[in-house]
Amino acid sequence: MNKLSRVQATLADLIAFPTISVDSNLQMMAYLEESLTKVGARVTLQHDATGKKANLWASLGPEVDGGVILSGHSDVVPVEDQDWTTDPFTLVEKDGLLYGRGTCDMKGFIAACIALAPDFAKLDLKRPIHFAFTYDEETACLGAQALVKMLAKSPVKPAIALIGEPTEMRVIEGHKGCCEYTTRFTGLEGHGSNPNAGVNAVEYAVLYVSKLLELREGLKSRAPEGSRFDPPWTTINIGGLHGGVAHNVIVGKAEVDWEFRPVQATDYDYVTTEITRYATQELLPKMQAIHPEAAIHTETLGEVAGLEPMEINAARDLLAELTGANSADVVSFGTEAGLFQSIGIDAVVCGPGSIAQAHKPDEFVAKDQLAACIKILEGVAHRLTQ
Numbered sequence: 001m002n003k004l005s006r007v008q009a010t011l012a013d014l015i016a017f018p019t020i021s022v023d024s025n026l027q028m029m030a031y032l033e034e035s036l037t038k039v040g041a042r043v044t045l046q047h048d049a050t051g052k053k054a055n056l057w058a059s060l061g062p063e064v065d066g067g068v069i070l071s072g073h074s075d076v077v078p079v080e081d082q083d084w085t086t087d088p089f090t091l092v093e094k095d096g097l098l099y100g101r102g103t104c105d106m107k108g109f110i111a112a113c114i115a116l117a118p119d120f121a122k123l124d125l126k127r128p129i130h131f132a133f134t135y136d137e138e139t140a141c142l143g144a145q146a147l148v149k150m151l152a153k154s155p156v157k158p159a160i161a162l163i164g165e166p167t168e169m170r171v172i173e174g175h176k177g178c179c180e181y182t183t184r185f186t187g188l189e190g191h192g193s194n195p196n197a198g199v200n201a202v203e204y205a206v207l208y209v210s211k212l213l214e215l216r217e218g219l220k221s222r223a224p225e226g227s228r229f230d231p232p233w234t235t236i237n238i239g240g241l242h243g244g245v246a247h248n249v250i251v252g253k254a255e256v257d258w259e260f261r262p263v264q265a266t267d268y269d270y271v272t273t274e275i276t277r278y279a280t281q282e283l284l285p286k287m288q289a290i291h292p293e294a295a296i297h298t299e300t301l302g303e304v305a306g307l308e309p310m311e312i313n314a315a316r317d318l319l320a321e322l323t324g325a326n327s328a329d330v331v332s333f334g335t336e337a338g339l340f341q342s343i344g345i346d347a348v349v350c351g352p353g354s355i356a357q358a359h360k361p362d363e364f365v366a367k368d369q370l371a372a373c374i375k376i377l378e379g380v381a382h383r384l385t386q
């Protein structure tokens, strides 16, 4: 079987595992573990707290620094309420395109890594190839967060992380982060005729929102010089403001849904520090002066680190060289790349298929995209023999 056929056969196996984020991915992980163990890789499964999901970390080659991580997520988005023409969990080929849930996002890339692993294993690797396959990327990158924590403690330091999210094999060196929160205000109800006798949760929520909007304005002047993001600065969005029961009742409870998309780690620190300071040092004392049990509590729904474009990035340079790209780009979707960057590993996003097909019915990856991916992965592996 030629390499592309092997990748396609592996992809067919992977598509058949319905690894929707809420469900277990253990069957797929067992498959990957078996495939990699067979070729001599050292494989570790890292389970989540429920024991129903796991990350897979595997290495080929010597146990030394300077290796390359091939990274992909095992989970896929749901198919319910989507109008598929084929069974989403059966790989179907039509006109050079391979259909199925996860074909481009991102089991095509994982299939290429796995199908080529026997070839990689035969190489005289001077530095290791690592495989990092995670759970729960589509929800909040929970798997990758756990994996990166483990990696940070590992004695072996990989140099480069290649995240194979669908970019049509374009080299991507940056994307914004995405942080989502719900902030809940607990005040004290009372009759509307005497506002000072209660603590109006909606009024404090409005002050909080005003502060966020003030920060949003300030973020514009913090945009990094030459930023290629659109818009170029960190943004804040208010996604919801809920609370209140009647015109004449002081509101006891209110909620603000909000998100922000940092273009740089310093903006993440700036926003979280400033809004926390405002809530705890300015709003809360006023609320508690009237009602000691008044509270402000922020729930974090997800914090995905951005991938900050860096002047020095060995991952970008390697992929640009292998793909022949003259420049690297930035994209608007998030990936796990920023998490690797956060522990000092140069990261780049480059993978087969298009984000335009991701998460949609009749998701597909083109076979020539997989062929291009094979070439790049072989180039990466070859580099590690030098």
Ligand SMILES: [Zn+2]
Pocket (backbone or CB within 6 Å): 073, 105, 106, 137, 165
């Ligand atoms: Zn993805």
